[in-house]
Amino acid sequence: MHKLPPESLIRTWVWMMSEKDSPELMQKGRQNLINAFGSMQKAIEYIEQKANAGEAS
Numbered sequence: 001m002h003k004l005p006p007e008s009l010i011r012t013w014v015w016m017m018s019e020k021d022s023p024e025l026m027q028k029g030r031q032n033l034i035n036a037f038g039s040m041q042k043a044i045e046y047i048e049q050k051a052n053a054g055e056a057s
Helices: 007-017 023-037 040-056
Strands: none
Touching: 007 023, 007 040, 023 040
């Protein structure tokens, strides 16, 4: 896999996807995650992995 963006940027894209009042913002956040990870499923897996690693600390 190519170099991933910083975690703060990934968090921003996830936040963008939660903006229900702005379909354009939601779509842009989703597209950025897909572009970075190759698919939404891979992005979700990465985010869940990071969350689980944080809980273990």
